[in-house]
Amino acid sequence: MKNSIIYRRRSVRTFTNKEVTDKLIKEIxxxxKRAPSWQNAQPWHVYVAKENKLDQIKEISKQNERDGKKGEPELTVPHSSDRSELSKANIEEWEKSVHSAFITSDGADRALKDANHNFFFAPAVAWVTVEANASEFTIFDAGAFSENLMLAAKEYGVDSMPAYQLIKYPDDIRKILEIPQDQKIIIGIALGYADDSDLNRILTKRAPTDEILTIQK
Ligand SMILES: Cc1cc2nc3c(=O)[nH]c(=O)nc-3n(C[C@H](O)[C@H](O)[C@H](O)COP(=O)(O)O)c2cc1C
Incomplete structure (x- = not known):
């Protein structure tokens, strides 16, 4: 349904500095947590950083970027050589969508990098974790939870941004937020209110349904 919350959620890459209140975060x-999970195990935990804690994590991450430190996320990063032809074509389309929101490709690349390195200027970031020895199905549960989180946020008028950039240096996040070793950091989701920058004019497409659907009778 084209006007449902599913269509209204999209990745927002620069936020205003308006606070997302603790009360609202709790509601979201x-x-x-109504997401489905294997045997209703509800294996997730959410760590939200705002203000001083978020600034601390962001500053260390920016320093890591300046030092050219390699990212060490706790999940395996997909490599383009392992991608299907359809995924590769979709990624190419995505890159075109990014560039078409800007006058020059160079401007797009710079703005995207700057936003990423600054955690999208978000006033809050939620990190979703699961038990450390998680099976692939537990990761699936965390994915369902994360999408629910972003859709619930949008229902309350809060925009979101799930990003590798937010979990690129998990050791620092773990230290500052005191995330125990028995938790694996799955994804970071920036939360806030979209500003009117070009980055937020990126409109992504989806491959035709017939290319991803097989119905057999
Ligand atoms: C696991 C994951 C990691 C992502 N990491 C980044 C990131 O580091 N930086 C970024 O700008 N976008 C990131 N994205 C956002 C995707 O580019 C975006 O979801 C995709 O282009 C579809 O656009 P939409 O979310 O607006 O529908 C990530 C998305 C997912 C699901």
Missing amino acids: ITDA
Whole structure:
């Protein structure tokens, strides 16, 4: 349904500095936890950083970028050589969508990098974790939870941004937020209110349904 919340959620890459209140964050997480999980194990935990804690994590991440430190996320990063032809074509389309929101490709690349390195200027970031020895199905559960979180946020008028950039240096996040070793950091989701920058004019497409659907009778 084209006007449903599914269509209204999209990745927002620069946020205003308007606070997302603790009360609202609690409401969003309360809704997100309705996600399905294997045997209803609900294996997730959410760590939200705002203000001083978020600034600390962001500053270290920016320093890591300046030092050219290699990212060490706790999940395996997909490599383009392992991608299907359809995925490769979709990624190419995505790159075109990014560039078409800007006058020059160079401007797009710079703005995208700057936003990423600054955690999208978000006033809050939620990190979703699961038990450390998680099976692939537990990761699946965390994915369902994360999408629920972003849709619930949008229902309350809060925009979101799931990003590798937010979990590129998990050791620092773990240290500052005191995330125990028995938790694996799955994804970071920036939360806030979209500003009117070009980066937020990126409109992504999806491959035709017939290319991803097989119905057999
Ligand atoms: C696991 C994951 C990691 C992502 N990491 C980044 C990132 O580091 N930087 C970024 O700009 N976008 C990132 N994205 C956003 C995707 O580019 C975006 O979801 C995709 O282009 C579809 O656009 P939409 O979310 O607006 O529908 C990530 C998305 C996912 C699901």
